[in-house]
Amino acid sequence: MSNSKGQILSNKLEIPKSDELKHPMEGYLREERFPHIWCSTCGIGTVLTGFITGLQKSGLDREKVAVVSGIGCSGRAAGYLRLDSFHSTHGRAIPFATGLALGNPELKVVVISGDGDIAAIGGNHFIHAARRNMNLTVICINNFNYAMTGGQAGPTTPEEANASTAPFGCYEYPFNLPFLAESSGAIYVARWTSLHIRRVSNSISEALLKPGFSFIEVIAPCPTLYARRNRLGSGLDLMKFYHDSAIIDHNADTRDIDIGYQDRITIGKFVDKDKPTFLENKDNFLKKKLGDKFIQYTGQNWE
Amino acid sequence: MAYWRVPLDIKKVEVPHGNVHIDKEQCKGCKFCVEYCPRDVLEMSAEFNRKGYHYPVVLKQGACVNCNLCEMICPDFSIFVMEGKPRNPEADEIIDRKDNQ
Ligand SMILES: Cc1ncc(C[n+]2csc(CCOP(=O)(O)OP(=O)(O)O)c2C)c(N)n1
Ligand code: SF4
Ligand code: SF4
Numbered sequence: 001m002s003n004s005k006g007q008i009l010s011n012k013l014e015i016p017k018s019d020e021l022k023h024p025m026e027g028y029l030r031e032e033r034f035p036h037i038w039c040s041t042c043g044i045g046t047v048l049t050g051f052i053t054g055l056q057k058s059g060l061d062r063e064k065v066a067v068v069s070g071i072g073c074s075g076r077a078a079g080y081l082r083l084d085s086f087h088s089t090h091g092r093a094i095p096f097a098t099g100l101a102l103g104n105p106e107l108k109v110v111v112i113s114g115d116g117d118i119a120a121i122g123g124n125h126f127i128h129a130a131r132r133n134m135n136l137t138v139i140c141i142n143n144f145n146y147a148m149t150g151g152q153a154g155p156t157t158p159e160e161a162n163a164s165t166a167p168f169g170c171y172e173y174p175f176n177l178p179f180l181a182e183s184s185g186a187i188y189v190a191r192w193t194s195l196h197i198r199r200v201s202n203s204i205s206e207a208l209l210k211p212g213f214s215f216i217e218v219i220a221p222c223p224t225l226y227a228r229r230n231r232l233g234s235g236l237d238l239m240k241f242y243h244d245s246a247i248i249d250h251n252a253d254t255r256d257i258d259i260g261y262q263d264r265i266t267i268g269k270f271v272d273k274d275k276p277t278f279l280e281n282k283d284n285f286l287k288k289k290l291g292d293k294f295i296q297y298t299g300q301n302w303e
Numbered sequence: 304m305a306y307w308r309v310p311l312d313i314k315k316v317e318v319p320h321g322n323v324h325i326d327k328e329q330c331k332g333c334k335f336c337v338e339y340c341p342r343d344v345l346e347m348s349a350e351f352n353r354k355g356y357h358y359p360v361v362l363k364q365g366a367c368v369n370c371n372l373c374e375m376i377c378p379d380f381s382i383f384v385m386e387g388k389p390r391n392p393e394a395d396e397i398i399d400r401k402d403n404q
């Protein structure tokens with residue numbers, strides 16, 4: 001990249017490269033793509049730091065982790081990570097991730113994507129992956145709208161909230177994502193906001209270590225569209241709103257935690273249980289049915 | 304730390320200490336780090352960076368306790384903290400206390 005005078009401008013992190021002075025997440029990022037495209041005060045970058053620190057804490061081998069995103073501002077996450085990562089098509093992050101997880105059962109596959117990608121166009125994949133207890137961790141960045149395409153109303157837009165396709169306010173019932181995940185069969189369900197970044201990070205490290213379908217919703221500011229259309233101020237104003245309106249209640253019944261427009265947000269870890277995964281069930285079941293004829297697929301014969 | 308009363312064992316106590324590093328050109332001026340630093344170590348610059356954003360500057364390097372919150376909450380990966388030698392809080396803290404009054 002160069003400026004009008006032909007001087008070369010570095011678009012890398014301008015951090016001295018000595019061992020001591022390195023951003024602790026630097027090795028996890030594709031620094032050559034920075035600065036990232038997300039707007040000033042957008043919360044997606046904060047969720048990404050939550051993922052990286054959660055992965056660091058989990059102690060998982062980076063070679064055995066893959067990240068898949070769909071399309072949207074949130075869907076850009078995969079492309080900034082220095083891990084095996086894939087930016088799939090809109091709504092199809094979960095099926096792509098399912099393929100990876102089944103093709104190579106040693107991998108921990110993580111989906112990081114937006115509310116529209118996961119709960120609208122990808123909603124069917126979401127409920128079926130949860131139903132099957134597929135070994136995936138799904139992190140949904142919920143900014144209450146389709147941000148990338150101009151702030152349209154989506155499946156999590158609260159009633160009353162203004163969106164470009166709801167100029168007088170939204171009159172649809174939104175999804176309550178933790179309830180959807182739990183009732184579809186997820187073994188780990190949590191909701192946080194990007195303000196609660198340490199909890200996001202701990203929750204992600206916990207979810208990464210659990211075999212089966214784990215789901216973490218992170219509410220994050222979209223100052224450019226959702227907040228602007230609703231005159232809610234900057235991302236910092238929304239962080240202050242989360243501070244005032246988020247209530248931590250790990251024992252909350254997920255049926256009761258819908259999110260109303262600028263109303264209280266119940267956060268916490270709502271579900272944490274163990275249950276055999278899709279592959280475990282398949283193997284045990286077929287072993288029982290086929291006896292000696294059963295050959296277990298481990299992914300190794302794939303290379 | 305601004306003490307209400309100076310603890311008797313203050314000469315023996317050591318608190319963790321961090322050194323803050325800021326990549327001012329990558330910062331997008333969201334102010335999250337300034338707002339949520341528990342020790343008010345940072346403030347926003349009066350100057351603009353190349354993209355026209357104000358960026359954080361260190362107001363009181365000695366007061367940073369290496370909690371890493373600024374690093375984790377920053378959406379732009381433009382601030383980080385390295386562990387420094389633990390410090391005896393006495394010297395600068397008591398001065399801070401006077402400053403705060
Ligand atoms: C098949 C298909 N339909 C529609 C689109 C247009 N589109 C791109 S991103 C997007 C919505 C993204 O919303 P969300 O997943 O919430 O991400 P955000 O941008 O809010 O982070 C849509 C509808 C597309 N890219 N592909
Ligand atoms: S449009 Fe909204 S979600 Fe997309 S980068 Fe900007 S602030 Fe973030
Ligand atoms: S590490 Fe903690 S105390 Fe130090 S500047 Fe950052 S937020 Fe403040």
Ligand code: SF4
Nearest residue numbers: 330331333334336377
């Ligand atoms: S949190 Fe990051 S982007 Fe925001 S003002 Fe601080 S250094 Fe800049």
Ligand SMILES: [Mg+2]
Nearest residue numbers: 114115143145
């Ligand atoms: Mg969205």
